[in-house]
Amino acid sequence: DGRFQQRPLVFLNACQSAGGADALRKTFNLPQMFIERGAGAVIATACPVPDRFAAAFAQQFYHFFLAGHMTIGQALHKTRWHFLTQHHNPLGLAYGLYSPAYYRLAQSPMQTQLPM
Secondary structure, three states: OOOOOOOOEEEEOOOOOOOOOHHHHHHOOHHHHHHHOOOOEEEEEOOOOOHHHHHHHHHHHHHHHHHOOOOHHHHHHHHHHHHHHHHOOHHHHHEEEOOOOOOOOOOOOOOOOOOO
C-alpha cells in the first residue's frame, strides 16, 4: 500500500524540498506525503540550498543525531547553531522539521551488531 514498515527519518536535502511556491505546496507537499505514508520524521528545505552547504549540513546533523543521545529537534537545533556561530551562515534556518521534535532513533546505530 506504499506505507513504510518502520517509522524512518526522511531527510529531503534538495532545493525547496518542502515545496516551492504556495500554489505548488497546496497540491504537492512532499514532506506531508512521507508523513502520511508512515515516516516518523521529515526534514526538508524551504528554499534553494547550495550543494556544498547541503552536504556539510547533512553530515553535521547526522554526526549530532547518530552519535549523541539527542532528539531530532535537539540535533537540528544544534546543527543550525553550529553553522550560525562557527561559520556565520544562516542557511541552516532553511531546514524545517515535519514531525514532533522529540522523535529519536529506536536504537542507536552504534549499538547495532551486524551478524557474522
